[in-house]
Amino acid sequence: MSSFWIICWSLVYLLLLFVIADRAERRSSHKRSWVNNPYVYALSLAVYCTAWTFYGSVGRAAESGPDFLSVYIGPTLIIPLWWIIFRKIIRICKVQRITSIADFISARYGKSRALGVIVTVVCLLGIIPYISIQLKAITSSFLILSGNETSPNQSFLSDQSFYIALMLIVFAILFGTRKLEANERHEGLVAAIAFESLVKLFAFLAVGVFITFGIFNGFDDLVTRAVKVPELRKLFTLPENQTGNWFWHCFLAAIAILFLPRQFQVTVVENIDENHLKKAQWLFPLYLLTINVFVLPIALSGKLLFADEAIKSDTYLLAIPLHFKQQGLAFLTYLGGFSAATSMIIVECTALTVMFSNNLLMPFLVSRQGWHERMGSSIGSFVITARRLFIAVIILLAYAYYKNVSDKYSLVSVGMVSFAAVAQFAPAALGGICWKRANLTGAMSGILAGTIVWFYTLIIPSMASNGLISSDFLAHGPAHIHWLRPEAFLGLEGMDSLSHGVFWSLFFNVSFYVFGALNFSQSAVEHNQAALFVDIFKYDTTYERSVAWRGKALVTDITNLLSKFFGEMRAQRAVTLYIKRNKLALSAKYADPQLVNYAETMLSGAIGAASARVVVASVAKEEPVTVDEVIDILKTSQELRLVNEELTRKSRELEQLTGQLKEANERLQQADREKDDFLSTVTHEIRTPMTSIRALSEIVHDNPDMDEEQQKHFLSTIIKESDRLTRLINQVLDLERFETGKYQLTKETFQPETLIDESINSIKALATEKNIIIQTSYVGKLPAINGDFDRLMQVLINLLSNAIKFCPAQNGLIQMYAKAEGNHLSFGVKDNGPGISAEHLALIFDKFYQGNAPLARKPKGSGLGLAISKKIIELHQGSIHVQSTVGEGALFTFEIPV
Amino acid sequence: MIVEVVSLFGNHFISVALITGTFSLSLLMNTNRKISLVAMCVVAIVLFNTPFLSIFNKPTFIGSIPVFYGFLFGAWLVIIGATAWLLRQSEAEDE
Numbered sequence: 001m002s003s004f005w006i007i008c009w010s011l012v013y014l015l016l017l018f019v020i021a022d023r024a025e026r027r028s029s030h031k032r033s034w035v036n037n038p039y040v041y042a043l044s045l046a047v048y049c050t051a052w053t054f055y056g057s058v059g060r061a062a063e064s065g066p067d068f069l070s071v072y073i074g075p076t077l078i079i080p081l082w083w084i085i086f087r088k089i090i091r092i093c094k095v096q097r098i099t100s101i102a103d104f105i106s107a108r109y110g111k112s113r114a115l116g117v118i119v120t121v122v123c124l125l126g127i128i129p130y131i132s133i134q135l136k137a138i139t140s141s142f143l144i145l146s147g148n149e150t151s152p153n154q155s156f157l158s159d160q161s162f163y164i165a166l167m168l169i170v171f172a173i174l175f176g177t178r179k180l181e182a183n184e185r186h187e188g189l190v191a192a193i194a195f196e197s198l199v200k201l202f203a204f205l206a207v208g209v210f211i212t213f214g215i216f217n218g219f220d221d222l223v224t225r226a227v228k229v230p231e232l233r234k235l236f237t238l239p240e241n242q243t244g245n246w247f248w249h250c251f252l253a254a255i256a257i258l259f260l261p262r263q264f265q266v267t268v269v270e271n272i273d274e275n276h277l278k279k280a281q282w283l284f285p286l287y288l289l290t291i292n293v294f295v296l297p298i299a300l301s302g303k304l305l306f307a308d309e310a311i312k313s314d315t316y317l318l319a320i321p322l323h324f325k326q327q328g329l330a331f332l333t334y335l336g337g338f339s340a341a342t343s344m345i346i347v348e349c350t351a352l353t354v355m356f357s358n359n360l361l362m363p364f365l366v367s368r369q370g371w372h373e374r375m376g377s378s379i380g381s382f383v384i385t386a387r388r389l390f391i392a393v394i395i396l397l398a399y400a401y402y403k404n405v406s407d408k409y410s411l412v413s414v415g416m417v418s419f420a421a422v423a424q425f426a427p428a429a430l431g432g433i434c435w436k437r438a439n440l441t442g443a444m445s446g447i448l449a450g451t452i453v454w455f456y457t458l459i460i461p462s463m464a465s466n467g468l469i470s471s472d473f474l475a476h477g478p479a480h481i482h483w484l485r486p487e488a489f490l491g492l493e494g495m496d497s498l499s500h501g502v503f504w505s506l507f508f509n510v511s512f513y514v515f516g517a518l519n520f521s522q523s524a525v526e527h528n529q530a531a532l533f534v535d536i537f538k539y540d541t542t543y544e545r546s547v548a549w550r551g552k553a554l555v556t557d558i559t560n561l562l563s564k565f566f567g568e569m570r571a572q573r574a575v576t577l578y579i580k581r582n583k584l585a586l587s588a589k590y591a592d593p594q595l596v597n598y599a600e601t602m603l604s605g606a607i608g609a610a611s612a613r614v615v616v617a618s619v620a621k622e623e624p625v626t627v628d629e630v631i632d633i634l635k636t637s638q639e640l641r642l643v644n645e646e647l648t649r650k651s652r653e654l655e656q657l658t659g660q661l662k663e664a665n666e667r668l669q670q671a672d673r674e675k676d677d678f679l680s681t682v683t684h685e686i687r688t689p690m691t692s693i694r695a696l697s698e699i700v701h702d703n704p705d706m707d708e709e710q711q712k713h714f715l716s717t718i719i720k721e722s723d724r725l726t727r728l729i730n731q732v733l734d735l736e737r738f739e740t741g742k743y744q745l746t747k748e749t750f751q752p753e754t755l756i757d758e759s760i761n762s763i764k765a766l767a768t769e770k771n772i773i774i775q776t777s778y779v780g781k782l783p784a785i786n787g788d789f790d791r792l793m794q795v796l797i798n799l800l801s802n803a804i805k806f807c808p809a810q811n812g813l814i815q816m817y818a819k820a821e822g823n824h825l826s827f828g829v830k831d832n833g834p835g836i837s838a839e840h841l842a843l844i845f846d847k848f849y850q851g852n853a854p855l856a857r858k859p860k861g862s863g864l865g866l867a868i869s870k871k872i873i874e875l876h877q878g879s880i881h882v883q884s885t886v887g888e889g890a891l892f893t894f895e896i897p898v
Numbered sequence: 899m900i901v902e903v904v905s906l907f908g909n910h911f912i913s914v915a916l917i918t919g920t921f922s923l924s925l926l927m928n929t930n931r932k933i934s935l936v937a938m939c940v941v942a943i944v945l946f947n948t949p950f951l952s953i954f955n956k957p958t959f960i961g962s963i964p965v966f967y968g969f970l971f972g973a974w975l976v977i978i979g980a981t982a983w984l985l986r987q988s989e990a991e992d993e
Contacts, residue, residue, distance in 0.1 A: 069970055073946055076974055080938035080981050220962040227959075236964040237955050243948040250946060282982035289974050296967060 003146040003160070006334070013335060014171055014342070020195050021175060021188030028187040035187045035194075036272045038279035043194035044266045045284045046201070048075070048257060049291055050130075050344040051137030052415040054200060054337045057292065059314035061299035065235040068295065070246055071416075072288040074253025082281045085258065086267060088433050090277070092536045093268050095543045097605035101264045101425060102355040105447075107609040108432040108533050109440040110526030116359035116610045118444065119425065122451050123261050123355060124394075126421025127348055129405070131398035133414045134341035137314075138164050139402075141337045144318045145330055165399040168345055169392045176350030177387045186350065190270050193347060196339035201291055203336025204317075208294025210329055211301050211320055219297060226300045229307075235300065241494070248499035249416070255426040256419035261351035262344060269351075349394055353387040358608025361386055366607075366615045379564050383607070405466060413498075417458050420502050424450035427506070427513045435517070436530045442516025450509030453489075457501035460486045524548060528630045538638060544582075546637040547597045548630040553620030555591045558599045561619055565606050574602060596620060678847060685728055685863070689721040696721075731864040735847070738871035745788040745875055752782045752818050752825060755789065759796035760816070766804055772812035774800075779819030783898045791872045792896075798865040799829040799892045806833030806890070824878075826895040836884040844882055845870045869894075911965050914953055918945065919976060934984050938977065945973045 024034045034040060053071075060068035078085075089104070098104045102123065106116035139161035175189050216222045226232040238246055257263050271277070302316030311319050317337070321330040362383070427450075428443040464474040464486075477484040483491045489504050522530065528548050532539050539546045555575070562571035575595070578584075584592045591599075596616060603612035696714045700706065706714075737743040760774055767774055785792075803814045815830045836844060847867045873880045878896035922941040944950055954969040 066966055066970065073970065073974060076977055077942045077946060078939055080935040080942065080977070080984070083935060083985060084932060223959065223962040223964065233957060237957050237966050238951075240955075243951055243955065246951070247947050278985040281985060282978050285974070285978045285981075289971065289978065293971070 003142070006142060006146055006331075009331070009335075010338060011167075013338065014167075017192045017195065017342075018171075018174065021192040024191030025188035033187060033272070035190045035270075038276040039283065040190065040194045041271065041276040042280035042283035042287065043197040044190045044270065045263070045280055046197035046287045047193050047262055047266055047343050047347050048260075048284075049197070049200060049288070049340055050415070051134050051337050051341040053291060054204065054340040055137050055141070055314045055317055056133075056415065057295045058299050058302065058316050059312065061235065061295050062303055062313035062316065064239075066238055066296075067242065067246065067249065069292060070249035071253045072285075072292055074250035075257040075288070076285045077250060078254045078258075079281055079285050083277060085430070085433070086277055087274050088536060089429075090268050090271050090274055091540055092433070092533055095536065095540050096532070096609070097601050098609065099269050099605060100351055100355045100358065100608075101259050101261055101422075101429070102359045103604070103608050103610075104264075105425060105428050105432065105443065106359065107604070108529055109428070109438075109443045110523050110529060111609045111613045112440050112444070113359075113363045113610040113614070115440065115444050115447075116363070116608065118447055118451075120355045120359040122421055122424060122447065123352060125451075125455075126418045127261060127352060128394065128398050128401055129414050130418035131345055131348060131394065132402035132405075134345050135161055135165060135168075135395075135398055135402045137337055138168075138341045140315060141318055141334050144315055144322065145334050159403075161402065162399065165395050168342065169395045171342065172346050172349040172391050172395065173388045175346045176353060176391065177384055185270055185272075187270075189346065189350065190266065193266070193343040196343040197287070199339040200336040200343075201287065203332045203339075204291050205294065207317055207321060207329060207333050207336075208298060210326065212294060212297045215305075215320070215324065216297075216301060222297050222300050222304075225304055229304070232300060232303055235296070235303075242496075245496045245499045248495070248502050252416065252419050252423055252498070252502050255423045259422045259425040259429060260419075261355065261422070262347040265347055265351040265354075345395070349391045352394055353390050354608075356390050357383055357387050358611060361390075362607040362611035363614055366611050366618065380567070405462070416498050417462070417501075420454055420458055420498065420505065421451070423502065424454060424505060424509055427510050431513060431517075432530075433533050433536075436534045437522075438513070438517045438530070439520055439522045440516075440526055441520040442513040442518075445516050446509045446511075446513030449512045450505045453505040453508050454501060457486050457489055457504055458497065461497055522627070524625045524627050524630045527627050528634070531630075531634050538641065539634075541644075542637045542641050544594045544597050544601075545640065546634055547593075548625045548633045549593045549597055549622070550625050550629075551593075551596070551620045551622035553591045553596050553616075554589060555595070557619040558591050558596060558616075561615060562599055562602065565603060575599075591620075681847070681863075682728075682732055686725065689725045689728075693718050693721045693725075728864070731868060735864055735868055735871065738868065738875065743875070745791065747786055748789055749784050749786045750789055751784055752827075753778065755785075755792055755796065756816065756818060756827075759793050759800060762793075763797055763800045763804065766801065767812075767814070770804060770807065770809070770812055772804055772807050772814060774814045774816060777815070777817045779817060782818055782820055782825065785825060785896065785898060787876050787896060788872070792876070795869040795872050795894070796827070796829070798869050802865065802892075803829050803831035803833070803890075807831050808833060820898070821895070823898055824895045825898050826893055828891055828893040830889060830891040832889040835886040835888050836882070836890050837886050841882055841884060845880065911954060911958070911960065911969070915969065915972065918950075922976070923980065931984060935981075938980055938984065942973075942977050945977075946970075 027034055028036075035044075057068045057071075092098065093104065096107055098107055102116050102119035105119050106112050109115050142160060142164065175192065176186065178186075178188075212218060212222060216225070226235070298316055298320070299313065302311075302313060302320060305320060305323060306316075318330055318333050321327075321333060424447050427446050428438070431438040432443070460469060461474055463469045464471050474486060476482065477486075483489075487497050487500060489500065492500060492504070495503065525548075528546075532543070532546060559571050559575050562574060565571075566574070578595060578598050579586055582592075582594060584595060600612045600616045603615055606612075607615070696718050700711055700714050700718075734743075756776060760776065764774075800814065800816075804812070807814065811832070813832050815828075817828045819826055845866050847864060870880050873894045873896065876896045878894055880892070880894040882890060882892050884890035922938075922945075954966050956965055958965045960968060
């Protein structure tokens with residue numbers, strides 16, 4: 001493939017990435033974010049897999065077996081803890097608008113400028129070699145694919161890698177420094193690297209499948225052949241004495257992944273929702289596992305195929321497809337490696353520039369007298385320009401490093417040294433979120449000591465093998481002091497150089513850190529920040545009130561300050577909104593401490609915690625705050641939170657209570673309405689017989705000469721009506737007694753058969769009169785009941801007389817039964833009358849229900865019979881029901897417990 | 899170095915993996931998620947380190963799978979699975 005076409009297609013690919021990023025950014029401004037989901041988040045974390053993973057793993061596997069896996073298994077060891085560690089860090093960074101690892105550490109230790117600078121410098125020292133190996137990977141893959149070889153003594157102008165570096169500079173600038181953000185989130189960037197993660201995974205798996213199943217006959221075949229080669233047998237296990245080093249490598253990877261600037265950027269700064277962590281936390285290791293499945297097969301096949309040729313094992317991934325004339329696959333591999341390298345470079349550069357501008361550039365600028373005047377309102381664009389230049393500087397430095405140093409090492413060894421550098425942040429950062437006593441002195445001396453030892457034990461040896469330092473230094477130590485040998489510091493031998501360096505650097509780091517924390521005191525700001533970091537979940541809702549600050553600042557000064565960085569409109573809006581939301585005095589001349597702190601937090605997002613502090617201090621007259629005051633303020637803010645919680649709880653309770661009251665009130669009103677209805681119905685029922693009694697007796701009274709027959713008829717009607725009246729009144733009284741619970745059952749034990757027989761006897765005459773047949777059946781052996789005989793008989797008579805009332809004039813039939821069901825006894829009375837329509841079934845047991853009954857049932861009773869029956873049955877702990885279909889009669893049943 | 903190919907069953911690698919697997923999964927039965935997560939982490943550290951690792955650091959094959967790689971990938975998958983399982987229970991609770 002000609003280099004021209006490779007370059008063209010690489011540019012097309014970069015353009016595609018740029019389109020993706022652009023689309024993602026547009027979508028996010030329309031609230032339809034691509035990035036706001038755990039899958040994209042997990043893929044963006046895979047920026048961890050750089051060209052080192054892509055090409056280097058195979059190389060490492062081919063040289064020293066399973067050791068390459070430690071870099072991926074290491075992070076897996078602590079992924080269960082991510083939910084605990086990262087959720088806390090993410091919350092802290094969101095609340096305090098922290099945008100880089102340097103900011104994080106400097107903010108925790110009292111927003112110290114010096115610490116920010118140290119962390120930034122260590123990052124630069126550690127990461128530039130790491131970026132250089134990406135350049136190396138891109139260049140060498142480019143050369144292999146295009147079939148060119150470089151001559152070692154070229155000028156950089158004819159060197160392809162120089163142009164690749166230039167291309168990457170442009171690209172990283174386009175991605176990482178588009179505008180000054182208050183939160184440093186770049187959704188477009190995240191979308192692009194998530195896409196790149198897919199590309200590199202796909203490319204790697206494609207080559208893996210091609211080699212394992214296309215060239216060889218699967219894993220079986222490969223392993224069987226490899227086993228025959230003595231040299232390859234050792235690749236299946238760790239060397240006997242290497243298991244200790246394996247631990248250190250895992251350990252290093254586990255902590256490096258927490259604090260690598262690019263990982264911090266994607267995991268913490270670019271995080272949109274804490275809960276995405278939950279899925280990403282297992283998807284990401286799964287990605288690592290998947291991308292490593294084919295590493296060993298590829299390494300083995302490379303060794304088998306190129307046994308006699310001098311092909312670097314780092315390049316097997318490309319060399320094998322090319323060997324088999326698979327140009328397309330080789331180009332896909334190249335793209336995969338290109339993705340891995342570019343995504344790393346872009347994110348790393350973005351993170352490093354943020355650190356550089358927030359911790360080196362801005363603090364330097366704003367601490368100079370009169371920076372306001374000189375910068376005016378152009379400070380935003382100044383920061384952007386500075387950042388762009390800085391990206392160029394980083395990549396050029398990486399290029400220089402690549403040309404002079406890293407070309408001589410494998411990808412993995414350079415990467416591991418970078419890991420060891422960022423591992424120096426682990427004590428300060430992890431200690432900072434869980435140990436309140438940890439302080440600036442400890443953190444600073446720890447990081448410094450660790451870095452010095454790192455440099456001495458890991459960088460010096462590499463310089464020596466490069467010829468920069470005499471190898472005598474390495475072999476015998478400085479001035480022949482034997483125990484100062486860089487690779488056997490204090491006489492520690494038997495570990496590999498990396499494990500040795502990691503051990504000693506972290507040993508001194510942690511010792512200084514703990515010693516400093518135990519023997520020096522904290523300043524007020526530090527104390528404040530320590531509490532806010534360690535107990536972030538307690539303070540996050542009351543953060544602005546939890547910061548101790550005393551002093552005077554004009555509101556206009558604060559607004560002006562903000563507008564210098566964010567523009568007039570945004571600044572004005574932010575301040576007004578904040579004042580409104582927190583109900584501060586709108587027209588106050590001096591800013592409330594809360595507002596000052598809000599402004600400082602907002603500025604931190606753009607220029608870092610340390611510089612924000614300096615900038616705010618430049619417009620405000622601060623008064624010192626003591627540690628005691630800090631403690632007081634924290635206490636108040638915690639109490640405030642407790643009071644808030646208590647209030648919410650109380651108001652919830654009140655709400656519940658109000659609901660209950662409302663319900664009770666409704667019930668009362670309902671009862672009241674029922675009573676009114678009842679009264680009016682009763683009076684109506686009484687008036688009807690009264691009217692007829694009065695009318696008839698008047699007639700009899702006024703007509704003394706009425707014939708006897710007539711008179712007798714009238715009088716008997718009067719008697720009947722009075723009976724009805726008495727019955728009604730009795731029933732009303734009964735009902736009242738049942739409803740108020742005054743009625744006491746007089747219980748006795750009797751056989752249900754007796755009850756039924758007596759009921760039928762007392763109603764027999766009525767039935768015979770209408771030619772109705774009553775059939776009785778008993779199912780099973782009936783147990784004796786304990787109940788009020790008279791009242792139960794009343795119920796049965798009521799049901800029977802109802803049935804008689806509704807039976808047709810011809811062929812009237814009433815079926816009665818009693819059956820034992822478990823510990824219940826149920827009775828049924830069925831007629832063959834017109835039946836009851838569904839809508840009335842529900843109401844039939846209501847008082848005076850009959851008044852509403854239409855044609856279907858025209859009763860002649862008081863309308864209280866069924867209501868009373870229901871009460872009686874309920875007093876016996878039983879229940880009464882009715883089933884009916886229009887035209888097929890009705891069945892009344894009741895059950896009472898035995 | 900002798901390369902020995904053993905059958906799928908009847909060797910101690912499988913038994914060791916099964917025993918430790920069961921043991922570690924029993925940690926997930928704990929109701930406090932934070933404790934379970936920390937326990938998972940401890941289990942992972944033990945599994946992937948000396949002396950435990952040296953049980954599997956042998957030039958032996960089960961079928962055509964090298965025991966050491968088989969163990970690394972297997973245990974790796976188990977830890978990923980267990981973490982996923984732990985985290986899918988109950989939504990975020992603040993401390």
